[in-house]
Amino acid sequence: MFQSFETAGQRDLGPERLAALRAAMEKAGIDAFLVPRADAHQGEYVAPRDARLQWLTGFTGSAGFCVVTQKEAGLFVDGRYTVQARDQVADCFSVVRFPQAKAGDWLAERLSQGARVGFDPWLHTRAAVEALNDALGSGIAVMPVEPNPLDTIWPDQPAPPQGLVRLFPDDIAGKTAPEKIAEICETLKADGHAFAALSLPDSIAWLLNIRGSDIPRNPVPHAFALVEAGTGDVRLFIDEAKLRDVEVSYPVFPPESVVQALSQLSGPVRIDRDTAPYIFSHALEEAQVKFVYAPDPCLLPKACKTEAEIAHTSEAHLRDAAAMCRFLHWLSDAEARVLQGETITEIDVVEGLEGFRRATDRLLDISFETIAGSGPHGAIVHYRVTHDTNRALADGELLLVDSGGQYDDGTTDITRTMAIGTPTDEQIDTYTRVLKGMIALSRARWPKGLAGRDLDPLARAPLWRHGQDFDHGTGHGVGVALSVHEGPQRISRQSDIPLEVGMILSNEPGYYREGAFGVRIENLVAIEPAHPLPDQDDREMLAFKTLTWVPLDRRLIDVAALSPGERAWIDTYHAGIATRMTGRLPADVVHWLGDVTAPL
Structure with a gap:
């Protein structure tokens, strides 16, 4: 069976884990912390390593986030999950209906001026962070925090997934990878962009005609990629062990090295503010590399x-x-x-x-x-x-x-x-x-x-x-x-x-x-x-x-x-x-x- 019937969340451990997170937040010098159901690739499904929201709260739905202060913890879910969330989480978490209620407004009512709100820069997009900043105003700081405080209290956090990559047949795709890359490069050049930074696994899988097995139910690999418009070159940032059954014609680098690679580009670099992790644009800002916000260029061609x-x-x-x-x-x-x-x-x-x-x-x-x-x-x-x-x-x-x-x-x-x-x-x-x-x-x-x-x-x-x-x-x-x-x-x-x-x-x-x-x-x-x-x-x-x-x-x-x-x-x-x-x-x-x- 692909599907199991075990209870994934652990409701009874919620209060203990919440208390441990608050202690880690105090050590990190922050007054509030955001715990999303997300990984660095912003996919709907996450690998066990990235199931932080489930580990903390017991909630197993596919969308939601938790906002934790020293006194309250709000679990934000949409209308699909309100009944489920009430059944799955302990009383120390308040179930909040989203998007009717916004995280920024919720925090603004509970934090005083000078408070510090922390977030993991790999797990949130620039758009989400900017929306939170706008809601809180200049009197409350929103700041990236590394390492993630929750990871420091998760003693048996699973390792990153190591699913193998396979080639996807060109005859099913209808286009070869070089043909797709050439089309994406033409889009970039027409928009005046020198590079595109890709973080969505399904965009990378579609572009390169590959499939993976890092995430249950989704045949995609965890990876990042950089596409250079002028040359058509692609750099793939993926654990090389995943490629042992296939040969790819692109240079391969460790996934964590993508931040350094971004900082060494000559812009303008295309970044999707709605899907790329915040750390992408932050690295480019720190290195003073010009970048522009525009949708992932693979989205429409893939659709x-x-x-x-x-x-x-x-x-x-x-x-x-x-x-x-x-x-x-x-x-x-x-x-x-x-x-x-x-x-x-x-x-x-x-x-x-x-x-x-x-x-x-x-x-x-x-x-x-x-x-x-x-x-x-x-x-x-x-x-x-x-x-x-x-x-x-x-x-x-x-x-x-x-x-x-x-x-x-x-x-x-x-x-x-x-x-x-x-x-x-x-x-x-x-x-x-x-x-x-x-x-x-x-x-x-x-x-x-x-x-x-x-x-x-x-x-x-x-x-x-x-x-x-x-x-x-x-x-x-x-x-x-x-x-x-x-x-x-x-x-x-x-x-x-x-x-x-x-x-x-x-x-x-x-x-x-x-x-x-x-x-x-x-x-x-x-x-x-x-x-x-x-x-x-x-x-x-x-x-x-x-x-x-x-x-x-x-x-x-x-x-x-x-x-x-x-x-x-x-x-x-x-x-x-x-x-x-x-x-x-x-x-x-x-x-x-x-x-x-x-x-x-």
């Missing part, structure tokens, strides 16, 4: 997939869909046993689903920890089952399963919500509203130039009409055999990045009633040019191409609440599943699939 990437990831999604169909067939049998009194648990569900993905013989990893939330656990947006929380499936409840696979040719992410037994009217009404939002986004056509925030209301409108909403984005970017959460593209209220052909996004509206149930339905979609219409003017229009082909639970659909267009979309979608799964499933699953994909 706009090549035709080869779309073709290969489409095949990966069909392979994954077959595994999901086999799982849903298994679940229908498991449901029957539950209704006869047999105990089937959330862990059984996770193990069963991973088994079907493993049976493809192409699974490299899961793309994130599988979410299998039964009943009230479905309302915890990023719930992870453990032996301590494991719950049995029950008649009359919903089961929300959000999961994905990392294959050698693609990355998948899919959510389905299923009824166990006979669903209630409330469950059917809620599911149908969420489904209507997902369909509205799937059917969308829009003029080129619009951003994710422009499309986001389409998925929420059916819920808004009933005074409901959800507290997460509607969609995130997804890589190809890379990170399951990829920027810069998103479908959310905050996203102003124009949507472009080749981008892959999730389409996942939801609704969550704390203590009762959760509903989420998710497909992945790719952006393509929209087919022209007879009365269309000369503007360029875009549309979504569906990548995910897995049936919906018909029992949860209120057909009377659907428009003719929505009903036609579901019937067409289900017919497409039946066609695409031909030859990929055993006979008993094919028979079941015929029933669940029949026209409404």
Whole structure:
């Protein structure tokens, strides 16, 4: 099993560890300290060595940070994690809703003039530090601190990861590494930049057509890179032991030497203030090297997939869909046993689903920890089952399963919500509203130039009409055999990045009633040019191409609440599943699939 069910956080040790951190802060001469869930590469997932927030607080979510003073400690989490955080952390930590509350404002209310706020310069971006400075004003100092005080009190802190690097095939990438480097260099030269400093592992993996294994669920290596615009030279900063199975044509240096290398450049050096560690720009300032803030030049090219990437990831999604169909067939049998009194648990569900993905013989990893939330656990947006929380499936409840696979040719992410037994009217009404939002986004056509925030209301409108909403984005970017959460593209209220052909996004509206149930339905979609219409003017229009082909639970659909267009979309979608799964499933699953994909 890739997934384990151990309880990762240690709630009971929170008070003891918090007291030790405060002693270390006093020794370092600081009045407050920031503990992010981050590493030097600002990835969503962190290696065990960098799980500082989890070690201190017990919180295991994928986003959040803690602000510690000598008297208080605030754990800042967004709406996805408030329920989870309250369950996982000791009373010595106050759970604070972010972004409604800001760290700077919280600290300003608790610190007096002359106070000193410390942060690890490897774990925070320049943008985050500047925002904190602006909120606190000149009377409170915000200062980098090395070594990290928390590291000094973590006696058994794991070693840095040593995952091996492998080459990524050019035929899947659609471009060679030299071709990508040449394109990035042209961008740098056009912008007047001599160098680009790269710190995002997925950007480096994409640029050099390599993959790694330093971080669970994400096939990327921990590394930094410098790209020189004029020559096309690349310097790779990585532990050389990770390269023992591959040969790279770039000079390799220890990762810690990147700071010295930065200080010896002749600018202007391009730095992404939103993703690069603060220490990058600080080193350039200290050495008086000219630098400019601009987005990582790999972000948009990586987001706009090549035709080869779309073709290969489409095949990966069909392979994954077959595994999901086999799982849903298994679940229908498991449901029957539950209704006869047999105990089937959330862990059984996770193990069963991973088994079907493993049976493809192409699974490299899961793309994130599988979410299998039964009943009230479905309302915890990023719930992870453990032996301590494991719950049995029950008649009359919903089961929300959000999961994905990392294959050698693609990355998948899919959510389905299923009824166990006979669903209630409330469950059917809620599911149908969420489904209507997902369909509205799937059917969308829009003029080129619009951003994710422009499309986001389409998925929420059916819920808004009933005074409901959800507290997460509607969609995130997804890589190809890379990170399951990829920027810069998103479908959310905050996203102003124009949507472009080749981008892959999730389409996942939801609704969550704390203590009762959760509903989420998710497909992945790719952006393509929209087919022209007879009365269309000369503007360029875009549309979504569906990548995910897995049936919906018909029992949860209120057909009377659907428009003719929505009903036609579901019937067409289900017919497409039946066609695409031909030859990929055993006979008993094919028979079941015929029933669940029949026209409404």
